């Protein structure tokens with residue numbers, strides 16, 4: 001960094017300053033905020049670059065003069081949060097923990113203040129004199145961003161100084177603030193809401209000893225079972241910290257999501273609140289086309305029609321007709337029908353033992369069914385879906401969707417935040433079930449898990465259904481209507497049954513972006529790779545099960561047992577197999593249905609009824625296991641028991657209605 | 663001055679930046695414990711797909727040979 005400057009590398013020196021009478025000022029901040037620029041402004045010609053003791057992390061020190069006083073300025077590695085396991089983060093934590101600095105100066109980018117303030121809060125928690133240097137004010141002004149310095153300063157309880165490091169403006173003010181900060185009392189720690197805040201205060205109140213960092217920060221570390229913090233408490237507290245460590249441990253166990261994550265969320269929320277109060281964009285919205293479009297997408301009057309257009313073009317035209325129609329057609333008929341399947345069949349012709357041959361080739365063969373479903377049916381459909389999904393994601397559409405549905409979701413006892421698991425559910429319900437963990441209340445988590453299991457088709461299922469009904473837009477609308485109606489009606493009922501407060505949700509809208517081809521391709525490929533590494537083995541496994549089931553007759557037995565149920569929906573007996581498939585994998589069932597329709601076994605009404613029932617039908621094995629793990633046996637089984645009659649009931653009613661109107 | 667070595671990701675949902683490394687803290691209790699192909703955004707909880715290693719390598723290879 002310091003070209004032309006004297007610099008020395010000393011691996012593993014003492015690291016701490018030899019002359020401890022000098023005031024030590026540490027610069028902290030995320031990468032690329034202008035920390036180096038400020039460091040150069042504050043320090044003189046001589047800078048030492050050394051490794052922090054016991055690490056390979058470099059740390060720069062330089063001498064500076066602030067208000068006639070000689071000080072030492074220390075530059076720390078750029079980072080987003082003090083909690084984290086990278087070597088840099090551990091080093092900075094240790095450095096601060098050991099009282100390595102008298103004054104902390106956070107350098108922040110004025111253009112992205114809300115992203116910077118959660119680190120500020122972490123620093124304030126430390127209970128050391130802290131100054132916030134809001135850098136790049138020149139660019140912020142150009143972006144029309146206005147900052148209420150006084151207000152932010154009052155709310156944080158520390159000095160806030162706007163600067164332009166590269167031009168040197170504001171530097172004198174900053175120097176004065178640093179000197180003043182060093183003399184003044186340390187700031188009061190921020191107060192957080194929810195369980196996290198209470199927990200931190202509870203633990204903090206039990207700390208009696210003297211520590212180099214504030215009790216709020218120490219309490220947060222203890223709840224996260226940080227080893228260094230625990231050791232310090234053991235050393236310092238009169239009773240060896242037994243009492244407080246036990247409290248902390250108990251609290252750690254009461255949080256069901258990882259505590260580090262909960263605390264980070266709580267800080268971010270506080271940071272967002274601070275930013276909302278003191279940062280404003282003076283330039284009116286709508287100044288440019290992009291922002292106007294961005295807002296229109298989130299407003300119901302324009303957003304809902306836009307959503308329908310997006311779904312029509314993306315899901316119906318692209319995934320359904322192109323992926324599920326044209327591409328599947330070619331792969332199935334030409335590639336597998338003419339080349340691959342005949343090849344395998346010829347290959348296995350020599351095997352005299354029929355059961356073994358049927359394991360590989362034949363109606364339910366591993367190669368002719370398992371691989372064909374995976375490659376010829378699922379691959380093009382899922383590929384098209386993920387491409388569409390990644391395109392929407394990269395354009396910044398999802399947060400707008402969250403705002404758009406927020407009001408509807410509130411009626412279902414969910415917040416806009418629940419859009420995240422629901423949207424992810426359209427990719428994979430199993431993963432989405434895991435993500436419900438990020439929701440605030442238990443009630444919301446249960447409701448979201450239930451709705452995911454009931455009414456959210458996963459990517460492959462959705463894609464296959466699009467393909468299945470691509471030729472019949474009317475049937476598709478019926479399917480869509482019934483599934484959405486079930487989602488809303490059952491969701492509203494669920495919200496009634498489960499008492500509790502409605503959640504609150506606030507989200508900052510990031511700007512709409514022009515999607516970048518490289519991003520979209522990378523994300524699509526990443527998702528497809530994930531899907532296939534997980535799915536293909538399961539497809540093959542399911543094929544083996546089905547083969548076994550056929551061989552032993554168990555499958556016929558189950559199919560026959562399902563027979564009356566299937567018949568009551570007005571479906572041919574073959575569909576029983578499809579529902580059995582569906583339990584192994586949602587997509588597998590859908591692919592089976594696809595096959596039946598192509599064989600011409602099903603008429604339009606039957607396709608619609610089967611698709612609705614299959615969509616609502618119990619989740620696949622993997623999702624069910626995840627439900628067990630996340631929500632516990634009782635809740636998961638109760639959902640399972642509820643969903644089956646809802647699915648078949650809806651199918652039954654739909655069949656009656658459709659038959660009568662026809 | 664060495665910067666943080668962790669890769670910076672931009673969340674596909676909330677568009678905030680985070681270190682891939684920090685995403686792991688959200689995975690503490692997951693069965694795969696960080697061994698999966700997803701990075702959960704610490705700000706909003708969205709699961710972001712990590713770009714496969716082979717794609718990164720391919721990209722660097724293409725970069726090198728394009729010149």
Ligand SMILES: Nc1nc2c(ncn2[C@@H]2O[C@H](COP(=O)(O)OP(=O)(O)O)[C@@H](O)[C@H]2O)c(=O)[nH]1
Pocket residue numbers: 029030031032033034035036037038078135136137138139163164165166167
């Ligand atoms: N416009 C503007 N650019 C700045 C300012 N401070 C730093 N920069 C630029 O921001 C970039 C990152 O600065 P640097 O000091 O390397 O950031 P660090 O990663 O935090 O050390 C560089 O290109 C700087 O020239 C500022 O106040 N205004």
Ligand SMILES: [Zn+2]
Pocket residue numbers: 673674675676677678703704705706707708
């Ligand atoms: Zn996010």
